[in-house]
Amino acid sequence: MPNDFTATSSQQGQSAQPAVSVHNLTKSFGDNVALDQVGLSIDSGEMVALVGASGSGKSTLLRAVNGLQIADQGRVEIFGTSLQTDGKLHSNVRRLRSRIGFIFQQFNLVNRLSVLENVLIGSLSEMSALRAGLRLFSQEEKAQALAALERVGILNQAYKRAAFLSGGQQQRVAIARCLMQGAQIILADEPIASLDPESARKVMQLLTDLSREQGLTVITCLHQVQMVRHYFSRSIALRDGAVHFDGLTHDLNDERLNHIYGAAAEELVLSGHAEAIA
Ligand SMILES: Nc1ncnc2c1ncn2[C@@H]1O[C@H](COP(=O)(O)OP(=O)(O)OP(=O)(O)O)[C@@H](O)[C@H]1O
Numbered sequence: 001m002p003n004d005f006t007a008t009s010s011q012q013g014q015s016a017q018p019a020v021s022v023h024n025l026t027k028s029f030g031d032n033v034a035l036d037q038v039g040l041s042i043d044s045g046e047m048v049a050l051v052g053a054s055g056s057g058k059s060t061l062l063r064a065v066n067g068l069q070i071a072d073q074g075r076v077e078i079f080g081t082s083l084q085t086d087g088k089l090h091s092n093v094r095r096l097r098s099r100i101g102f103i104f105q106q107f108n109l110v111n112r113l114s115v116l117e118n119v120l121i122g123s124l125s126e127m128s129a130l131r132a133g134l135r136l137f138s139q140e141e142k143a144q145a146l147a148a149l150e151r152v153g154i155l156n157q158a159y160k161r162a163a164f165l166s167g168g169q170q171q172r173v174a175i176a177r178c179l180m181q182g183a184q185i186i187l188a189d190e191p192i193a194s195l196d197p198e199s200a201r202k203v204m205q206l207l208t209d210l211s212r213e214q215g216l217t218v219i220t221c222l223h224q225v226q227m228v229r230h231y232f233s234r235s236i237a238l239r240d241g242a243v244h245f246d247g248l249t250h251d252l253n254d255e256r257l258n259h260i261y262g263a264a265a266e267e268l269v270l271s272g273h274a275e276a277i278a
Contacts, residue, residue, distance in 0.1 A: 017080030019044040019185050019217035020065055025074035027060055027241075034060040035071060036241035044079070044184070045215040047208060049228040049249065052238035053261050058221040061238065062187045065219070066100045067093045078185070101178025105190040107170040111163035115154070115173050118162050119145040122180030148176040152206060168199025175206060186210075188220040192227065200224075204231045225257065 020042040027035040034057045042048055050058045063069035065076055067089050075085045078096045083089065090096075101122075109118045120137045123144075137145075149155045152172040157165055162173060171191055178186050186207065192200035208231055210216045222228050228235055228249055235252050237245035237260045244260055245252060 017044075018042055018077070019046070019079060020219065021077045021080075022061075022065070023075045023077075025061070025064060025071045025076065027057075027064065027069065027071040033241050035064065035074075038074070038238075038241070038243055040236055040243060040246060042217060042219060044217055045211060046234060047211045047218045047232055048220070049232035049235045050219060050221045050238070051223070051225070051228055051235055051252075051260065052244070056238040056260075057241040058238055059189055060241075062102075062189050062219065062221060065185075065187060066097055066102060068102075098181065099184045101175075101181055101183030101186045103171065103174045103178065103186060103188040103191045105193045107167070107174050107194075109162040109170055109173055111161065113162060114159050115149065115162055115165065116142070116145055116158040118173050119148055119176045119180050122148075122177035145176070145180050148179040149173075151179060151210075152176045153202075166199065167195050168202055171195065171199070171203050172206065175203075175210070179210075183216070185217040185219070188218065190221050190223070192222070192224065200227070207231075228252070 018041045020040075022038055022040050025035050025038040026033070036057075038057075038061060050061065052058050060069055064071050064084070065078075067076070067083050070084060070087055070089060073086050076083045078099060081090075081092065081096060083093055083096045110121070113121075120141060123137075123141055146155060146158060149158050152175050154165075154169050154172050154176075157169060157173075162170060165173065175186070188207065191207075192203055195203060204227055207216075207218050207220070211218045220232070229252075232249050234247070235245065235249040236243060237252065237256075239260050245256055
């Protein structure tokens, strides 16, 4: 299993292909165009913020990248292999998905299970249905899950029920589950929206460290512009489903933000956990 949590990207066998490339991706819900000919390429090990006003298509794009959302047209490739093309998932979608972890705003843990069991679930795609049903995990798998918990800094919580952890701790369990899965790409949809400023900072710092140490590719939807400016050198902004900006976050100045967010821009720049990173 590839779960040495200190491995470099080359040790993980990542290819020279972009981690994620999206070509001409279009998705409508009825008359509502959620994605409008989106194109982008994200290299292995890059950490990219996906920004834009509510309804601009960020979640739809993230979900399309791992095939949870099937687009109408266009193509998504993971490390150079097609995951979906023109409204059809490729037959290798499960294999490609195993390389992609997904983190949600509300953590998506199983509250009645222990923290350790929640992390072990990350290895389920490699287990038989019977073993999954009986929750029979090997000693090696348990050791890997404990190592993942140690890496995210909550080893001492391993045997608590997930429901008893704070929001920041729960989000770190979700990240540990991605590590257990052997994910090389993490898609994070508003991962800090439910957290207090200090927990938000710790989660963002953890994702940054993992990206640097292990060559993890991290694509994160965020509304907190201060956080975007602090943690991400590259930002991609969507407006009405189309890529409106793709470049250095440094160049995402207030004028551009005004254009991307409209009336909400000033509020976004001034708020959003600024106190935690000042
Ligand atoms: N399952 C769906 N059925 C119908 N419309 C949808 C569905 N999913 C998304 N949409 C619409 O597609 C557009 C893009 O939605 P999406 O959730 O991707 O935006 P977003 O940028 O992630 O917004 P937010 O920041 O509020 O999460 C919106 O107009 C939304 O209403």
